[in-house]
Amino acid sequence: MSGQVDGMQARVVVEREHFAVDVALQVAVGETVAVMGPSGAGKSTLLQALAGFASLDEGEIAVAGRVVDRVAAPRVRTEPMRRGIVLLGQNPRLFPHLSVRENVAFGPRAAGTSAAHARRDADDWLDRVGLPGAGDRRPQELSGGEAQRVAVARALAAAPRVVLLDEPLVALDPETAGGIRRMLRDQLDGTTTVAVTHDAADAVALADRLVVLERGRVTQEGAVREVLAAPASGFVASIAGVNRIEGVSDGGGWRRGDVLLFAADAGSQALAAADGVALAAVFRPGDLRVAGEGAATNSWRAVVARVEPTVEGVRVLTDLGAVDLSLSDAGALRPGDALALQVAPEHVRFVPAS
Known part of the structure; x- marks a missing residue:
């Protein structure tokens, strides 16, 4: 893949039953790109492929100039934990047997950071996401919003080069989602991010650019407000809340x-x-x-x-x-x-x- 950038550059092709997901995506360092599309358009498939949980049928993924996945020879297939990419979804997936602090410290410790240092950093991250003093609590003691905040802290504590968000706010009530949206905007500032969402408010609040995916293909992309103001399809018009005739x-x-x-x-x-x-x-x-x-x-x-x-x-x-x-x-x-x-x-x- 020529002309690589320091953020992430990808061509993802994944064959599905009725169509192929075929997406070219470039995200600069520190940029947040929102991905929107109808249900079944291939959004989650795209994130799964980027994270390494779905195999490419064709294409290549490079992070910070390093190829982490490539189908053509010489074949490259980097395991998910070593890609520098972290995926945060609707389910926080916290380790139930670990305290909140140990959940956040898990990634750095797995990477070789000392336990004492990782725990200090974990407490710092918990403070940054609005949960000071919560380190000794267990996941089962948290509300849904608190668990999602811990998941964000755990993801960012691992110092990933790229963060993937797969509708992490969809299961939360509007007030809680609004608070976490503001926290994400602050904590992801300067982090290379791809955020799949169904909510135009998320795209406007979090993203620099919007990519619209329909039946596995990009149908429109550009600055968020520009795309919403000039919808190229009925789907974009519906999320923008406008008539398009x-x-x-x-x-x-x-x-x-x-x-x-x-x-x-x-x-x-x-x-x-x-x-x-x-x-x-x-x-x-x-x-x-x-x-x-x-x-x-x-x-x-x-x-x-x-x-x-x-x-x-x-x-x-x-x-x-x-x-x-x-x-x-x-x-x-x-x-x-x-x-x-x-x-x-x-x-x-x-x-x-x-």
Whole structure:
């Protein structure tokens, strides 16, 4: 693999029953890359392969310029414990027969650090993750959030070159997850990290870049907020919480059937695109409103598919986008009802559509 970086560079190919996971991934030193995708897209398979728990069918993995896995000759297959990579998942997997302190000290001691030094460092790490004085406790005495904090301390105490996170917050309540998310952001600062998550809040809070994986392939990547603002697929639109409706460029605007929309952004791709180029219109459900009588600009008629309660009112899903309404504005809407919608040009963005 040419042009190696000091962080991690990988081409991972793993054959699965219905498709192959085929991902090229480069993570610079100290960078955090979030990986998101639908269930079954291959996210955990990617992490398992990077960590050495799943075999490559093709490809190569290099950490800090050292090849730790390669299929082509000369074959390289470094065992997981010697890769400089640590995987932290949903289950903390603490050793039940060891104290919290000894759990954290385990990695350094296995690497040859003296017991006294490893235990001092363990206490320091426990303090850093918000558990000062917890060293003598046993794993069974910890809450779920505390156990996950210990798992983070144990992972980082081993001084890995790369940390892999496989949705470590998914089983926690929102308040606990928020606290651990903040702790991870602080403690992983400067650590090369790949974080698989299903939550856009995790990606925004923790990551520098976002890689979207669908059916084993990368479908979009870039700075987190840029990817979420310009979703290239329905999946990305769903995690970003926006509408993404495919159509074509038409006269400097966007058209789908009888619906014609314009965007206020002078740099919008639709303004320079020839007519008929595939584009998607992107806008937030909260930026839509029910159109008044005689409204023409950026308005259309939609058919209600279903109505879902939200904290502040209801979300009305239609055949042409979702709209957030108050209870009073929604009235007695039912599936099959017609609804006139409107969005201001300043709230619309056009992005390429495949």
